[in-house]
Amino acid sequence: MASKLLYPVVAVVGIVAASGAAWWYQNRAPSSETPAQGAAAGPTPPASAAAGAAAGAGRPVTVEVARVEISKLVDDVQAVGSLRSRQGVVLRPEVSGRVTRLNFRDGERVRRGQLLVQLDDQLPQAQVKQSEAELSIARANHKRNQELLAQNFISQRTVDESAANLDVALAKLALAQATAARLKIVAPFDGIAGIRAVNVGDYLKDGTDMVNVEDIDVVYVDYRLPERFQTQVSKGQKAVVEIDALPGRKFDALIQAVDPLIDANGRSIAVRATIDNRQQVLRPGMFARVTTVFGERERAKVIPEEAIVPQGGRQFVIKVVDGAEKDSQASKRVEVKVGIRRPGRVEILDGLNEGDTVVTAGHQRLQKDGTVIKVIDTGRAPAVKP
Numbered sequence: 001m002a003s004k005l006l007y008p009v010v011a012v013v014g015i016v017a018a019s020g021a022a023w024w025y026q027n028r029a030p031s032s033e034t035p036a037q038g039a040a041a042g043p044t045p046p047a048s049a050a051a052g053a054a055a056g057a058g059r060p061v062t063v064e065v066a067r068v069e070i071s072k073l074v075d076d077v078q079a080v081g082s083l084r085s086r087q088g089v090v091l092r093p094e095v096s097g098r099v100t101r102l103n104f105r106d107g108e109r110v111r112r113g114q115l116l117v118q119l120d121d122q123l124p125q126a127q128v129k130q131s132e133a134e135l136s137i138a139r140a141n142h143k144r145n146q147e148l149l150a151q152n153f154i155s156q157r158t159v160d161e162s163a164a165n166l167d168v169a170l171a172k173l174a175l176a177q178a179t180a181a182r183l184k185i186v187a188p189f190d191g192i193a194g195i196r197a198v199n200v201g202d203y204l205k206d207g208t209d210m211v212n213v214e215d216i217d218v219v220y221v222d223y224r225l226p227e228r229f230q231t232q233v234s235k236g237q238k239a240v241v242e243i244d245a246l247p248g249r250k251f252d253a254l255i256q257a258v259d260p261l262i263d264a265n266g267r268s269i270a271v272r273a274t275i276d277n278r279q280q281v282l283r284p285g286m287f288a289r290v291t292t293v294f295g296e297r298e299r300a301k302v303i304p305e306e307a308i309v310p311q312g313g314r315q316f317v318i319k320v321v322d323g324a325e326k327d328s329q330a331s332k333r334v335e336v337k338v339g340i341r342r343p344g345r346v347e348i349l350d351g352l353n354e355g356d357t358v359v360t361a362g363h364q365r366l367q368k369d370g371t372v373i374k375v376i377d378t379g380r381a382p383a384v385k386p
Contacts (some may be wrong), residue, residue, distance in 0.1 A: 035331060060374035062330075063362030065320055066304050068352050073300040073340050076293045079271075081223025083243075083286040086274075087189050087215035090205050093119060094182050101201045106195045110187040110213060117185035117198070117210055124180035131173035138162070138169035191215040219277045221253055223290045224268040232294045233258055239273045240291045243282065251275050251282070253290070300340070301348040307358045308338065308346060317352065318359035318366055320373065329373050331359065331366040 097119030104116050142162040148154045187193075193210035198204060221241055225233060239253040252275070259270035261357070273290070275282060309316045315338050323330040336351030359366065359373070366373070 050164060060372040061362060061365045062374045062376045063318075063329075063331075063359045063366070065357045066307060066360050067153055068301050068303055068348065068354055068356045068358065070299050070300045070354055071345075071348055073297045073302070073342070073384075075295045075297065075340055076291050076355075077225060077229060079223045079225055079290050079292065081221050081288050081290050083284050083288055084220040084222055085191075085214040085216050085284045086218040086220060087191065088212065088284060089188060090212045091116065091185050091210045093117075093185060093204050093210065094206055095119075095361070096203070097121075097183055098207050099198055099200050099204065102198075102200055104193050104196075104211075106193065108189060108193055110193050112187055112189050114187045115184055116187055116193070116213075119183040119185070119204070121180050121183040124176060124183060127176040128173065128180055131169065131176040135169035135173050138166040142166045156346075185210065188211055189215055216280065216282070216284065217278050218323075219275050219282050219284065220256070221273050221275060221288050221290055222267065222270065223288070224263070224270055224274075225292065227262050227267045227269060229292075230258075230262070230269055233269070233271060233292060238293045240293065241273075241275060242289045242291075244287050244289070246281070254301070255292070297340075300308065301352060302345050302355060303348055303352070303358055304360050305341070305344055305346045307360045308336075309333075309363055318363055319352070320357040320359065320375070323372055324370070325372075329375065330369070331371045331373055332369050333350050 050095045080261055099117060100120050101118035102116070103114070103118065104110055110116065142159070142165070145154060145159045145162040149156065149159050191213045192215075194214065196211040198208070198210050204210070221239075233255065235257060239255060241251040242254050243249065243251070253273035255271060255273045256274045259272075262269050271292070295332045303317070307317050309318065315336050316333050317336055319332045320329050321332045322328070334351050337349040339347035339349045341347070362373075365371075
């Protein structure tokens with residue numbers, strides 16, 4: 001009986017002992033171990049804070065720098081376009097007829113008014129002669145009636161009728177001459193004839209293509225610019241044209257016109273420039289790369305593009321200034337206004353002067369002004385070359 005009561009007592013004592021040991025461990029361990037654990041598990045301060053602390057303790061932050069240089073910059077924009085003739089036309093007959101003569105050679109220069117294609121005009125020429133004969137009779141009758149009227153042999157009505165007949169004869173002759181002239185295809189302006197598409201003996205319907213004539217002493221280059229340049233581009237500005245078919249060559253162009261209408265589909269404006277082509281090097285239809293020049297700055301302040309630190313829609317640089325201690329250097333954040341951007345370079349309009357030194361690498365470790373810095377030698381000249 002006693003043995004049966006002993007087992008529950010031992011179990012209860014064991015549970016109480018275990019609970020007490022657990023309570024003692026939980027309340028004693030934090031007091032003895034927490035400080036060490038907290039020191040080990042606490043958050044590691046960020047690199048910037050560590051750098052700032054190091055800088056505050058006098059240990060400089062290493063950075064790379066460059067100087068503000070004076071360089072010539074060109075304010076321009078690039079676009080693509082196509083070359084066109086100053087004047088170009090495809091000659092087509094206004095009436096049907098058979099080709100009786102070709103008065104030009106393919107690719108040769110032609111003059112304004114020169115006969116190029118002659119269609120069969122036998123019937124119109126016969127009508128011209130008939131009209132000339134009728135005109136001669138009408139003129140003689142009217143002159144005779146005027147003499148008779150002066151002698152009071154006929155009435156005024158007869159003279160008026162003869163005058164009307166004379167006008168009708170003149171109109172018939174003009175109509176016959178115009179019909180005959182439409183069978184002569186002449187050059188509308190000075191230019192170069194293309195390759196003919198007809199031969200002597202061909203019967204042509206009205207509107208059939210015969211040959212093209214191109215005036216290429218001056219060629220146009222047509223291209224488009226985004227609408228944001230509408231206030232910058234104007235007549236008389238210069239442009240530089242490069243042709244893929246003529247590598248290594250550049251042609252000067254002068255903007256002749258800017259379309260006042262902005263294309264609603266592409267939000268762009270059409271621009272036309274002219275190129276002197278008296279050497280006949282350029283041809284209509286060539287692909288062109290056009291650089292429109294808005295202006296040139298002879299003394300622009302330029303720094304490397306990596307020196308710019310954008311923040312909240314504004315642009316900053318880290319300027320190198322004299323430190324608090326002798327022969328030391330420190331950082332200073334300066335807001336700048338940027339201008340023209342070029343690959344690897346950017347123009348500074350305001351905020352820096354020629355010769356100032358700015359940080360190009362290591363910005364992230366300069367969180368506050370006055371941080372002591374040390375310029376490292378990167379093996380390249382700090383100046384920005386144009």
